[in-house]
Amino acid sequence: MKILHHPDRSELNLSTVLYALSDPIRLLIVSKLRNGEERSCGDFELPVVKSTASHHLRTLRESGVIHVRIQGTQRLMTIRTDDLEYRFPGLLEAVLGAYETSEEKQNLLHTEQPT
Amino acid sequence: MKILHHPDRSELNLSTVLYALSDPIRLLIVSKLRNGEERSCGDFELPVVKSTASHHLRTLRESGVIHVRIQGTQRLMTIRTDDLEYRFPGLLEAVLGAYETSEEKQNLLHTEQPT
DNA sequence: TCTATAATTCGATTATTATCGAACGATAGA
DNA sequence: TCTATCGTTCGATAATAATCGAATTATAGA
16 A cells, blocks of 8 residues: 655745646646545646646645545545645635636646647 | 846736745745845845846746846845735735745755855 | 946756656456 | 556656856946
């Protein structure tokens, strides 16, 4: 049984979290996890191949933005809302709020899906 | 007379701004501009040489985080608080607030200054 | 006009990262 | 046990970025 590392709440680093959130694909992932929704990799419909998606999900996990639990063959992701709020109050809200009203969302959603 | 390009308020991009803020040196710069303070390059006392500092300041300017005006031989920087607040409400506050309580500040402030 | 100051630009180097395809690993279910 | 599904890992490539030192530009002031 594979064990996934998640940084402790106290280990969250501002630069690292901002970097994780600074990629359009990763912003798309996080926006789809909004409101506590839990999703598997396949659910995101990202405009990149599986291995690239896996890379981005790992970046988000290792930075502490998302939590991943294993259920069968799936990985189920959630945002670490409480931990982020504890260390960086208001940050997640501000980023997701800004994302909703940005053009970035639209750009990616209209992108071709690779096989 | 050199002309410096600043993106229009409407051109601000979330990923780009988050990326600009995701570097420890650049976070240090922005934190020193807090509360509307205006500073020149030399005022920041950054742990990097001049040319590297110039690179970071350009990244911040081109992303739309700071405004730079020329006065004599100096460049005077300010945060584009109003524009950032307009496009990304609460973001700057959240980032700067988080920075204040983070360990990142301490790390950089105790670093050696290159010549 | 000369010089000192402030900062940028340039070229080179090194490190990181985003991306893909192919191969692999783990689990559920037939 | 076999197979399909879900996802990761690996190796390669191309792009981007952080850093430095040296050369350059622009301006203020003597």
